[in-house]
Amino acid sequence: MLIPLILSGGAGTRLWPVSRQGHPKPFMQLTDGQSLLLKTYLRAAAVAQGGQILTATNRDYFFMSKDELTKARVGDVECRNTFLLEPFGRNTAAAIIMSAFMVAEQFDRDACLLVLPADHLVQRQEAFAEAVQNAEILARQGRLVTFGIVPSMPETGFGYIEAGPNIPPGRSVLRFVEKPDVETAQKYVSSGNFYWNSGMFCFLAGTVLNEFALHAPDIFQTAQACWQELRHTTKADANMLEIPAKHFEQFPDISVDYALLERSANIAVLPADIGWSDIGSWSAVSQLIKADADNNRGIGECLFVDSHNIFAQSEERLIATVGVDDLIIVDTADALLIVPPDKAQDVKKVVTLLKKQNHDAYKLHRTVFRPWGSYTVLEEGPRFKIKRIEVKPGASLSLQMHHHRSEHWIVVNGMAKVTNGDQELLVGANESTYIPAGCSHRLENPGILNLVMIEVQSGEYLGEDDIVRLSDKYGRCQ
Template sequence: MILPVIMAGGTGSRLWPLSREHYPKQFLSLDNSFSMLQNTIQRLDGVDTLNPLVICNQEHRFLVAEQLRKIDKLTNNILLEPVGRNTAPAVALAALKSLSKDNDPIILVLAADHVIDDTPEFHSIINKAIEYAKNDKLVTFGIVPKTPETGYGYIKRGQDFKVDTSESFYVDSFVEKPDIITAQSYIESGEYYWNSGMFMFKASKYIAELNKYRPDILSICEDSINSSTSISEFINIPHDIFKNCPDESIDYAVMEKTKDAVVISLDAGWNDVGSWSALWDVSSKDNDGNTITGDVWAKNSYNCYINSDNKFVATIGINNLVVVNTKDAVLVMNKDESQDVKKIVEYLKSSKRREHIHHCQIYRPWGHSDNIDQTPRFNINKVTVKPGGAFSLQLHHHRVEHWVILSGTAKVSIDEKEFLLTENQSTFIPIGVKHSLTNPGKIPLEILEIQSGSYLASDDIIRIKDQYGRCDN
């Protein structure tokens, strides 16, 4: 049986301003339906697999849980990395967690932020790879290159197997991202593939090879799994152990060293959507070559990517541009310079701004919060609490809060007094007073939250009791 291991960590910035540290691209919906993470999992429908194991960081845990819940794939299957240590340790944690006396699954390692257009071909190659994995080979999937890309690593194929009609070879070598002349020579040789970062192998085989070449990584991962705890949907890895693990990719730790690495060619419309131009490439377009999302009117505009999530956007006489409007940022850029988006993020970091960290809409385990206005002395938020959702029992040392019910019913506790509030009713929470809120109803609860005081940062939330396991004590 195949166990999909979905790598959903990372805080990618190449699709800023849609992608932020707290909401990276794997959680974005590129077609107004499912997110890239959800698509990665649903793409496996039709393949005989176990429920996926998703690896992510602590910051994204509730977002991952909600996205899995929406596609009915949420069990105790979210493994939380306390600190990023690259793919070799992450997959080791998954392999160790999956192994038992009677269980040695075939692991299929996938990134949560890739696009694959030809699902039937993808399934066909997966089914072929299973036979190699069963015979103790470590399979990587090499993408048949279309252009001399300098943004990808490459795999050079070696001796072929000649056991079936598929393109399958021993791996000769992994090579770093080349310059354009070298990349062109790779394409012309016909012996190189783009490195997809997707793998398949038996859990026990990966552990055996990791033990052979990087026993230091394996030892720390074993200690981490042995000391892990499970709470609700989450498998928690202890920070004090895992922080000492070396930072190493599967390629460096195992695949470049093992004698059992196999590359199988994959030509299924793969794209890692690593830039706005790449996103435009894989998106549907109108007759003028434009990809348009949101409230947009375009005249004499050609070959553009235009996305607006709240305001009306109009364009006239533009060509080959990316125009992205969010509630707190606007990007206008020549599509050919999309690799320079990282310079914007570097500027935001150096300027100690927040637009690279999170959106105005912030997701919480109980729902989400939309920032309406913000100054050093007050915040105004529109808060949506899903049915059954609840704030933690908490207090603040530096701010007061006013809550106004916009719709739904709130069960409020202030200083151990409980009462119900409905539409147009309000309440006040003084400094230092314990308080909480629950949505006991069947519809979403919407409130206007006004915070005011001398210090408004989130570390002034002193949690006393929390149904989502967010208390430190």
């Protein structure tokens, strides 16, 4: 049995302003309309043995992840997915060992875990499937297998793996090397003994648990206590397991590379030429687009005049450049990024500054996705905010109230079922209702079409934290 484990927790700060805390890199759509997470689900389903996939992600991303999984089921291959939900981020070591405990108990210690980051792109699917088969051979020899990407250039943004003697179908590992400078990276590539560290792994659940117990006993003991509490509070057939915060916060914030792989002598690297990219910066995204004669690339409506080496992406507006060279331009509804390609790795510094300023742009887009649908801020100013709200069929917002604002709801499309204090009423297209401050209320979509409505907020404070949830079908009440 081979079970893909999808790690979906990265923030992707170098891909701001598209990737944000509330809608991170795995949910970014590429030019074919598929997100990186959806592509990972499809890739995982094609190699899974036993019809099972495991996703380790933050609880806040559960409903968005389920939506992507639903899209993956449109194809010929369907897999049962179990979600392991983290209360907050603790890097890859915690997610992997908790997943190994779950697989060892619910399936078998000899079940093979294939660890796949949700935000990578693999363009050679047949080569990937062959690499997975070879990795499983090594894993069933009792080894911890890491996929080493055959380097195509002296990349300074990746860690490297130095390979030793052959262990068919892979090689032994001599050492892991941090991101080098250009000169060192060139030597690594020329030697033929170094591979990019992809962050993809393959090992038996029992093997990785034994290795953690030997080389990182503190992490093993924390995970064991966390799993014991989790298994006593979760039904055996549940497809959603919420990790208890009390024990999870005891995990160190450390990657599996540092916690285990660099300490173990039982590591193998499988060289893989699979068309891999971690899509780690806008420079990497630009390489996915065909260039024009002046090496300009565009996503959306873009116009280049006397310009060279430009990458531009627009969600809504036309981008036009005149007489400029060597720029990355990314335009979203509420933020514009302009950066030269050689500074693309520094975009994460913008996110750091936005966090220090507590600016919403580091975590939220103008359109925000919720379990029930989405809302888009159309306009706001002193004492007012206007939103477009879309509610999926059968979905409902929480029963809630606000201390500081009143709301006026106008239905544009569909039918709304509204709880307004002690009243319950149906509101159709071109009809409206008023919710005064302090009044409990709920919005539901009882129909089979998406409900679209305009919400006008008025009040002295209009922040999203002025929501008191009284009940919620999505478990968001404290």
